[in-house]
Amino acid sequence: MKKYNFVNNADSVELNIFSEIGEDFFGNGLSFKEFAEELKQYDDRALTINIDSCGGSVFDGVAMANAIKQRKNKTTCNIYSICASIATHIACACDEVNCFENSIYMIHLASCGIFGNKEEMRKQIEILDKIDNILAEAYVNKTGIAKEDILKAMTEETWLTAQEAKDMGFVDN
Secondary structure (H helix, E strand, C coil): CCCCCECCCCCCEEECCCCEEECCCCCCEECCHHHHHHHCCCCCCCEEEEEEEEEHHHHHHHHHHHHHHCCCCCCCEEEEEEEECHHHHHCCCCCCCCCCCCCCCECCCCCCCCCHHHHHHHHHHHHHHHHHHHHHHHHHHCCCHHHHHHHHHHHEEEEEEHHHHHHHHCCCC
């Protein structure tokens, strides 16, 4: 079952992301491949992305954010209830981010599941450090907050009210 949809309006397009970013084990969620194929069709119009997502795949989310940044027309994000984890990276890629006063915004360090020996685990830590730095840079670019402060907030798994997210610069309105 598809848990997102593009809504084609006369002069604009809406994308509703009310699910996981990236496909889950059962093929549900929003994968970058599907997203990219559909997004190309609407590059000539303004796009509004409505998000209510706890996050998901960092790689799908980063790719989606990069595709959003390449758009020629304005992209607006509306946060309905929750914008967490990699969903925040998609929001940061938009030209404007709006949320309701009772919305929640959460940032944290990247996580993964791993099975292997100690060398494989050390390598995974290096990879996670790289991912954290990539995500932190996007937050710095959106908010203007110093990278060390962003990384501290990510380490603490920071949950923000709409007002706190606005005060920090994650949300515009």
